[in-house]
Amino acid sequence: MLRNYFKIAIRNLWKHKAFSFINIFGLSVGMTACFLIFLYVNFELSYDNFHLKEDRIYRIVADIKTPTETINGNGPSWAVPPHISEFPEVSAAVRVLSDVILFKKDNLTFNETESLWADADFFTVFDYKLLKGNPLTVLKEPFSIVLSESSAKKYFGDDDPIGQVIQITDDAFPSTVTGIMEDIPVNSQIQGDVVISMTTITKKFAEGVDNQWGNYGPFAYLLLKPGTNAAGLESKLPAFLEKWSGKEMSKSQMFPTLLLEPLKDVYLKSDRGGFVTGNIKNVYVFSIVAMLILLIACINFVNLTTARSSERAKEVGIRKVVGAAKFQLARQFIGESVLISLIAFLLTLVVSSLLLSSFNQLAGKTISQGVFDTPPYILLLFLTAIGIGLLAGIYPALILSSFKPTTVLKGRFSTGTKGTFLRKSLVISQFTISIALIIGTIVVYSQMNYMGNLDLGFKKDQILVVDTNSDKNRDALKQAISDLSNIKNVSLSSSVPGTGNPSAYSEIENIKGDLQVANLDLYFVDFDYISLFDIQLVAGRPFSREFKTDNTQAMVLNEAAVKMFGYSSPEQAIGKRFKQWGREGKIIGVIKDFHFQSLKNPIKPLSMRIEADRHDYLSINVPSSNLASTIVTVEKEWKKIIPNKPFSYYFLDEFFSRQYKSEEQFGKLFLNFALLAIFLSCLGLLGLASYTTMQRTKEIGIRKVMGASVSSILNLLSRDFLKLVAISFFVATPVSWYFMQKWLMDFAYRTNIGWWVFVVAGVIAILIALITISFQSIKAARSNPIKSLKTE
Known part of the structure; x- marks a missing residue:
C-alpha cells in the first residue's frame, strides 16, 4: 500500500512539473531562510553559554548620582572588586580592562589592539581553556602574560613560549609568558588575543589604585557561591559603599549605587555597553521574520495545491467509486505533502551550504562554519520539514478527499465559499x-x-587619524608633518569623535555663583584642534598660543554643559571658575554642540582642556588629491621619528x-x-x-x-x-x-x-x-x- 502511495505521488509530481517545481522551490526557499535565521538567532543567544558557571557570574555596574545627573556606568570604581570579597557570598572577583598595547619580540613589533588586563582569578571565574599554565597562578605576578594560540604562533612559531620574555609598552618592560590559552570563542563578549596580569597596573604602574573609590575604569565580574541570592547580595552593597567611601561620596557629591547584571544578559539585554554588544530586539525581529517567511511558504503550498484541485477531482471520484475510503485518500494527499517537504528539506541543506559563507558575511560574523557541523540542527530541520508537510497537507487533503464522486465525474464541483474565503484570507x-x-x-x-x-557639527571628511600611543616624540612628528607642503592642518588630542573619552569629576561655577559638582566628558586637545575639526564657537574665544595661561588654566565647554549649569546663554558662562583633576582656572569659550558620540546617544556635556602629556591621536587634514602619496609621505615621517612602532592609520569618516x-x-x-x-x-x-x-x-x-x-x-x-x-x-x-x-x-x-x-x-x-x-x-x-x- 505504501509503495503504491509513493508511486502515485511521484507520478503526480512528475506529471505536473511546473506546479511541483513551484511547490518544492517555494518551500525550500522558506525553509532555507528560516534555517539561516535560526542559526543567526541561536548564535546570538549562545554568547557566553560555554562558561560552566555562567548562572553564577554577574557583572557589577554602577548608577552614579550627582547633583546634575545620574550616570549609568558599566563598571564600579577600581576599589570595589578587591574589597567586595569580604562578603561570604562572593567566591571570586575579577577586573578586566581592554587596551591597545605595544608588544616587541626580537624584530617583531605589534600594536596588540585586543589586549586585556585581568586580575588573577580571570581563569577561575571564566572558562577560557588554558592549554599551558596553572589557572590559579598564571596572572598572579606583575608582568605575567597569557597568549592565545594564534598570538603564540605569531611571536614564537613552533617553539614553546612558556618562560619566554616579551617586551610591552613604550618603555619595553620585560614580561614573562606564563600561559597559553585557546583562542577566545567568537561568541564571547570578552575578546582578547593576550591577557596581562592586573597586578602589573596595581603594583607597578598605578600603586594605590586598589583603594581609589572615585576612580572608574575597568569592567568587573563576580563569581557567586552556589545557592547565593544575587538580589540579597545587591541589597547589602549600599552599606558596603558607605563603610568604605561614605566620607568621600559626601565630599565629592557623587553617590554610586552598585547593581548586579547576570552575565547571560549582558550581551543582548544590557544598555550599558561592553566589549562586544548585541541587540535583543534584533533577535526578536528576525525570529518573527523567520516564522512569517515559513508561514508564507506554507500558505503557498495550500494555495497551490487547492489551485490544482480541479485537475485531481476526477481522480478522487474514480478512486472513491472503486472503494477508496476518505481516510485513505487523505493519507495519500498528506503523504504527497510530506514527500514534497522532504524533497524541499534536501534542497534546503544544499542551498544553505552554498549560501552559508555569504550569509556569514551579511551577518558580519561567523555564525556557523558549516551546515553539517551541528547535527542536532539538521535533525530539527528534518522534523520541521515533516511537521510542515503534515500541517500544510491537512487542509488540501480534507478538501480533495471530500469531493462527491457523482458530482465530480459529471464535471460539476466546487470547494465552496468557505474555501474561497480562506484562500483569500491567506493571500x-x-x-x-x-x-x-x-x-x-x-x-x-x-x-x-x-x-x-x-550635520554632525564637525568636519570628518579628509581627516587622517594616527594613533601615537602617547609616544614621547609625538610633538616632533606633528611638527614634521605640519611642515609638509600639502598638509593643511594637524592636531594632537586625547580623543577624536567616535572614540572613547574619560569622564572627569569637575566643579564648575553655576548661575548662582556656586561651584557645582558634575561629571563631564573630557577632551585633552591642543591649540589647533577646534580649527582643524571646524567646530563652531558660539561665545568667547578658542585656545590661543598668545595666552600662556591657556596651557593650564583655561577650559572650553559645549552648549550642553552650559545648560547643565543653569546658564540661559553661552555668553553668561564666559569667565566662570572651574576645578577639574587638579587644575583650576576659567572658562574662556563655548563651542556649538557636536556629535562626538554615536547618534544613538544624545549630546552630553563636554569639556576641553590643553594638557600636552595626555595626547594620543594625531589628526591630519589631508588633501583629496594624491591621497595615496600623502599617506606614504606621512608614513616616511613616522618611520624617521618613531621607528620602533608600527604605523597604522584610519580615516575619521569611515571610523565614525x-x-x-x-x-x-x-x-x-x-x-x-x-x-x-x-x-x-x-x-x-x-x-x-x-x-x-x-x-x-x-x-x-x-x-x-x-x-x-x-x-x-x-x-x-x-x-x-x-x-x-x-x-x-x-x-x-x-x-x-x-x-x-x-x-x-x-x-x-x-x-x-x-x-x-x-x-x-x-x-x-x-x-x-x-x-x-x-x-x-x-x-x-x-x-x-x-x-x-x-x-x-
Whole structure:
C-alpha cells in the first residue's frame, strides 16, 4: 500500500512539473531562510553559554548620582572588586580592562589592539581553556602574560613560549609568558588575543589604585557561591559603599549605587555597553521574520495545491467509486505533502551550504562554519520539514478527499465559499506581511541615510587619524608633518569623535555663583584642534598660543554643559571658575554642540582642556588629491621619528560610520528577507490566480466569443486580487508604523516616518501583484475559447 502511495505521488509530481517545481522551490526557499535565521538567532543567544558557571557570574555596574545627573556606568570604581570579597557570598572577583598595547619580540613589533588586563582569578571565574599554565597562578605576578594560540604562533612559531620574555609598552618592560590559552570563542563578549596580569597596573604602574573609590575604569565580574541570592547580595552593597567611601561620596557629591547584571544578559539585554554588544530586539525581529517567511511558504503550498484541485477531482471520484475510503485518500494527499517537504528539506541543506559563507558575511560574523557541523540542527530541520508537510497537507487533503464522486465525474464541483474565503484570507495575510516588511525596509534605510547625512557639527571628511600611543616624540612628528607642503592642518588630542573619552569629576561655577559638582566628558586637545575639526564657537574665544595661561588654566565647554549649569546663554558662562583633576582656572569659550558620540546617544556635556602629556591621536587634514602619496609621505615621517612602532592609520569618516555597522547589517538582512517574503507572496498570489482562472475558464471563453477584449478580461481577473492587496495595505500600515516607531526609539536622533513611506510601499505591492497576476491572466485571456467550451 505504501509503495503504491509513493508511486502515485511521484507520478503526480512528475506529471505536473511546473506546479511541483513551484511547490518544492517555494518551500525550500522558506525553509532555507528560516534555517539561516535560526542559526543567526541561536548564535546570538549562545554568547557566553560555554562558561560552566555562567548562572553564577554577574557583572557589577554602577548608577552614579550627582547633583546634575545620574550616570549609568558599566563598571564600579577600581576599589570595589578587591574589597567586595569580604562578603561570604562572593567566591571570586575579577577586573578586566581592554587596551591597545605595544608588544616587541626580537624584530617583531605589534600594536596588540585586543589586549586585556585581568586580575588573577580571570581563569577561575571564566572558562577560557588554558592549554599551558596553572589557572590559579598564571596572572598572579606583575608582568605575567597569557597568549592565545594564534598570538603564540605569531611571536614564537613552533617553539614553546612558556618562560619566554616579551617586551610591552613604550618603555619595553620585560614580561614573562606564563600561559597559553585557546583562542577566545567568537561568541564571547570578552575578546582578547593576550591577557596581562592586573597586578602589573596595581603594583607597578598605578600603586594605590586598589583603594581609589572615585576612580572608574575597568569592567568587573563576580563569581557567586552556589545557592547565593544575587538580589540579597545587591541589597547589602549600599552599606558596603558607605563603610568604605561614605566620607568621600559626601565630599565629592557623587553617590554610586552598585547593581548586579547576570552575565547571560549582558550581551543582548544590557544598555550599558561592553566589549562586544548585541541587540535583543534584533533577535526578536528576525525570529518573527523567520516564522512569517515559513508561514508564507506554507500558505503557498495550500494555495497551490487547492489551485490544482480541479485537475485531481476526477481522480478522487474514480478512486472513491472503486472503494477508496476518505481516510485513505487523505493519507495519500498528506503523504504527497510530506514527500514534497522532504524533497524541499534536501534542497534546503544544499542551498544553505552554498549560501552559508555569504550569509556569514551579511551577518558580519561567523555564525556557523558549516551546515553539517551541528547535527542536532539538521535533525530539527528534518522534523520541521515533516511537521510542515503534515500541517500544510491537512487542509488540501480534507478538501480533495471530500469531493462527491457523482458530482465530480459529471464535471460539476466546487470547494465552496468557505474555501474561497480562506484562500483569500491567506493571500491577505501574505501581502500584509510583505507590505509590512517593505515599510520596515524603507524606514531602516531612511534612518541609515538620515544618520549618514546629518550635520554632525564637525568636519570628518579628509581627516587622517594616527594613533601615537602617547609616544614621547609625538610633538616632533606633528611638527614634521605640519611642515609638509600639502598638509593643511594637524592636531594632537586625547580623543577624536567616535572614540572613547574619560569622564572627569569637575566643579564648575553655576548661575548662582556656586561651584557645582558634575561629571563631564573630557577632551585633552591642543591649540589647533577646534580649527582643524571646524567646530563652531558660539561665545568667547578658542585656545590661543598668545595666552600662556591657556596651557593650564583655561577650559572650553559645549552648549550642553552650559545648560547643565543653569546658564540661559553661552555668553553668561564666559569667565566662570572651574576645578577639574587638579587644575583650576576659567572658562574662556563655548563651542556649538557636536556629535562626538554615536547618534544613538544624545549630546552630553563636554569639556576641553590643553594638557600636552595626555595626547594620543594625531589628526591630519589631508588633501583629496594624491591621497595615496600623502599617506606614504606621512608614513616616511613616522618611520624617521618613531621607528620602533608600527604605523597604522584610519580615516575619521569611515571610523565614525563603523559605529553603525550593526544597524547597517540589520538593514541588509532585513532587506534580503523582505525580498524573500515578497517573492514567496508572489508565488501564493500566482497559486490563487491559477485557481481562479481555472474556475472561470468557460466564463472567459464565453466572454471572448461575445467580443470581450484581452484588456477587459485582464481587468476582470485582476480586480478582485487588487482588492486583496488593498485590504493588506490597510492592515499592514498601522501595524508596521507602530513597530518601526518602537525600533526608532533606540536612536536619540531619528528620522520621521513620513506618509510617503506608506505610499511607496503600497505602490510597490500593487505593481508586484499586477505583474504576478498578469502572467496568468493574459495567458487565459489570449487562450482559444473553443478549447474551453468544447465540452459544453
